[in-house]
Each structure stands twice: as structure tokens, then as C-alpha cells.
Amino acid sequence: MGGVSFVPIEGFPGYVVSSDGDVYGPRKKLSAHPNRGGYLQVGLYNRGARHRRRVHTLVAEAFHGPRPAPDFDVDHVNRVRDDNRASNLRWRLAADNRRYGGGGKGVDNANSRLAEADVREIRRRAALGETCTDLGRNFGVTKTMVSFIVRRKSWSHI
Known part of the structure; x- marks a missing residue:
């Protein structure tokens, strides 16, 4: 062979x-x-x-x-x-x-679409009453991802 x-x-x-x-x-x-x-x-x-x-x-x-x-x-x-x-x-x-290849947290994950500043802004705006659907549309992620960010199931280190 x-x-x-x-x-x-x-x-x-x-x-x-x-x-x-x-x-x-x-x-x-x-x-x-x-x-x-x-x-x-x-x-x-x-x-x-x-x-x-x-x-x-x-x-x-x-x-x-x-x-x-x-x-x-x-x-x-x-x-x-x-x-x-x-x-x-x-x-x-x-x-x-x-x-250097994905699987990391936050911006260290090669597939991340958000920066730490985006995560902070999503949480701030959600606290003011903006919906997950609207935030997802504005930041280019799903409403489910926004919900995970707000509830700290994702990006919990920020």
C-alpha cells in the first residue's frame, strides 16, 4: 500500500x-x-x-x-x-x-460573529426592553443567540 x-x-x-x-x-x-x-x-x-x-x-x-x-x-x-x-x-x-481554530470562547472562537462590545450592547439594550428578535436582526445573529447572551448561557465570561 x-x-x-x-x-x-x-x-x-x-x-x-x-x-x-x-x-x-x-x-x-x-x-x-x-x-x-x-x-x-x-x-x-x-x-x-x-x-x-x-x-x-x-x-x-x-x-x-x-x-x-x-x-x-x-x-x-x-x-x-x-x-x-x-x-x-x-x-x-x-x-x-x-x-487558533475555533472552540474557544467569544472572539477566540473562529466562528464568532460578535465582538465583546456587541455583547455588552445587546445586554444593555435588552435591559431597556428591546426584543431578542430586533436585537438579532440588528446584530446579524438569531433571536435564540440573543436570548442566550442575555441569560448568560453564551458569552458568560463577559
């Missing part, structure tokens, strides 16, 4: 992971399915019990060694969550990984 390496998965006899990001069981290649966060995961069996594992973690452990410390996560260099090739993965401090 031209340049592809295979490494056994520790703790799961008969399973291997490839440098291309594929996972194989005792009889076949496993189908990976995205979790809620968009990361691929597979089900591995050991002693009759099923264990879900993220593919990127299996690949990183196999080809880059064990997690250096508890505060490290797997980083997808190209930011594509389902690209689990060993060459696209590295261990990175969790705080840095969130700051």
Missing part, C-alpha cells in the same frame, strides 16, 4: 490504525462517523465492551506518541476535522488549539 504505515492500537487486540487515518478491525476497515463536533469516531471492542474513540486521537497516539500532558489536544494543522492523516496531526496545548 505505497507508503502507508500501520500501527496496532494499544489496548485493542486485532485493531490497527493507518498513517492515512483509517482504522481497521480484526476483519475489515471500520466506518467512522462524525460526532457532534464534526470529529470522526469509531467503535472498538475489547472483551465484549464497545469503546468509542476519536480517530484523530488514535492516529496521533500511534504516530506521534502518547499525549504529552493532560492539557494537550490533537491539532488538525489544516483545520479540517475529518482529515486524520498523521502528517496533518500534532499535539498542541489545548488553550492554543482553541485560540
Whole structure:
């Protein structure tokens, strides 16, 4: 298989992971399915019990060694969550990984549409009686997001 390496998965006899990001069981290649966060995961069996594992973690452990410390996560260099090739993965401090790729809080989240000043203004105007629908329209977010901001279920750190 031209340049592809295979490494056994520790703790799961008969399973291997490839440098291309594929996972194989005792009889076949496993189908990976995205979790809620968009990361691929597979089900591995050991002693009759099923264990879900993220593919990127299996690949990183196999080809880059064990997690250096508890505060490290797997980083997808190209930011594509389902690209689990060993060459696209590295261990990175969790705080840095969130700051530079999404998943962080507020403006540190790559998908954020609001600035901290916007959040403060939404809360100020909501306290004066402006509706979530109107605020959402004015700030380019949903009325649900405005409601979460006002009730501090989102942007709670501000």
C-alpha cells in the first residue's frame, strides 16, 4: 500500500490504525462517523465492551506518541476535522488549539460573529426592553443567540 504505515492500537487486540487515518478491525476497515463536533469516531471492542474513540486521537497516539500532558489536544494543522492523516496531526496545548481554530470562547472562537462590545450592547439594550428578535436582526445573529447572551448561557465570561 505505497507508503502507508500501520500501527496496532494499544489496548485493542486485532485493531490497527493507518498513517492515512483509517482504522481497521480484526476483519475489515471500520466506518467512522462524525460526532457532534464534526470529529470522526469509531467503535472498538475489547472483551465484549464497545469503546468509542476519536480517530484523530488514535492516529496521533500511534504516530506521534502518547499525549504529552493532560492539557494537550490533537491539532488538525489544516483545520479540517475529518482529515486524520498523521502528517496533518500534532499535539498542541489545548488553550492554543482553541485560540487558533475555533472552540474557544467569544472572539477566540473562529466562528464568532460578535465582538465583546456587541455583547455588552445587546445586554444593555435588552435591559431597556428591546426584543431578542430586533436585537438579532440588528446584530446579524438569531433571536435564540440573543436570548442566550442575555441569560448568560453564551458569552458568560463577559
